[in-house]
Amino acid sequence: xxxxxxxxxxxxxxNFPDESNAYExxxxxxxxxxxxxxxxxxxAVVARHEDGSVVVKDEIGDSGLEGTxxxxxxxxxxxxxxxxxxxxxGGATGLLIGSLFDLEDSDQSESVLSDISQAIHAGHTALLAxxxxxxxxxxxxxxxxxxxxxxxxSVADVEAEISAAEQAQRAAKEQARKELREHRQAEHKAQVNxxxxxxxxxxxxxxxxxxxxx
Numbered sequence: 001x002x003x004x005x006x007x008x009x010x011x012x013x014x015n016f017p018d019e020s021n022a023y024e025x026x027x028x029x030x031x032x033x034x035x036x037x038x039x040x041x042x043x044a045v046v047a048r049h050e051d052g053s054v055v056v057k058d059e060i061g062d063s064g065l066e067g068t069x070x071x072x073x074x075x076x077x078x079x080x081x082x083x084x085x086x087x088x089x090g091g092a093t094g095l096l097i098g099s100l101f102d103l104e105d106s107d108q109s110e111s112v113l114s115d116i117s118q119a120i121h122a123g124h125t126a127l128l129a130x131x132x133x134x135x136x137x138x139x140x141x142x143x144x145x146x147x148x149x150x151x152x153x154s155v156a157d158v159e160a161e162i163s164a165a166e167q168a169q170r171a172a173k174e175q176a177r178k179e180l181r182e183h184r185q186a187e188h189k190a191q192v193n194x195x196x197x198x199x200x201x202x203x204x205x206x207x208x209x210x211x212x213x214x
Contacts, residue, residue: 007039007132009155011073012139013119014127014148019047019057022125024146026058029129029139038139039132042074046081047125054081054120073155074130076162081117112157113165119151130155 016022022045032038044059056078120126127148133139136152143150 006134008134009041009130009132010152011077011116011155011158012127012129012131012150012152013116014143014150015119015121016125016127016146016148017121017123018147019045019125021146021148022127023058025127025143025148026060028142028146029127029131030060032138032142041130041132042072043127043129043131044074044078045125046078046120046128048120048122050122052122054078054117056082057125072130073159073162074128076166077113077116077158078128080113080162080165081120111161112153113161115151115153116158 014022014025016025026043026045029038029040029043033040040060042059042061045057046054047057048054061072116128120128127143131139136150140150
């Protein structure tokens with residue numbers, strides 16, 4: 001048995017124009033896992049709609065049960081890709097998550113999430129999986145047989161960008177709340193000022209009406 005150090009944990013995405021090929025790919029990775037050639041933590045067949053949103057069509061977890069991939073790294077990734085931020089990331093220009101934060105690695109100019117999201121084309125279906133693999137050849141060969149090409153990124157890099165994306169979402173929500181509060185406060189102040197001016201005008205009118213003519 002190979003040492004654990006020989007294995008790498010990756011998130012892989014394989015895009016397919018034909019949905020049936022994505023399901024074949026899911027079956028293939030399950031077989032590789034059962035044969036001990038590949039460790040599958042979780043896998044899902046996802047589809048990207050024309051509006052950019054991503055939905056889960058089928059999924060498995062490391063327990064081998066259907067519908068158990070919604071936790072862990074893959075679940076978080078799908079949650080981001082399927083939300084509003086994912087639509088932005090999957091856009092034509094892409095959203096570089098790293099640019100939202102001061103990254104220690106100044107050479108990092110690519111976004112892992114952007115790479116993954118843009119690999120899932122609009123109107124297409126894809127296999128997303130979190131795997132442990134000793135060699136790229138096993139999965140690459142299996143996906144090639146069903147007409148797919150593998151894009152892989154390390155789980156560590158994906159986790160780091162998921163954390164950054166979640167921070168960005170929280171910051172955006174907080175900014176939205178702040179702007180809403182400020183808008184409501186300004187609106188309330190304007191209403192109060194209007195009432196004061198209205199009251200002043202009424203008092204002035206009454207005072208003018210009650211003052212005898214010279």
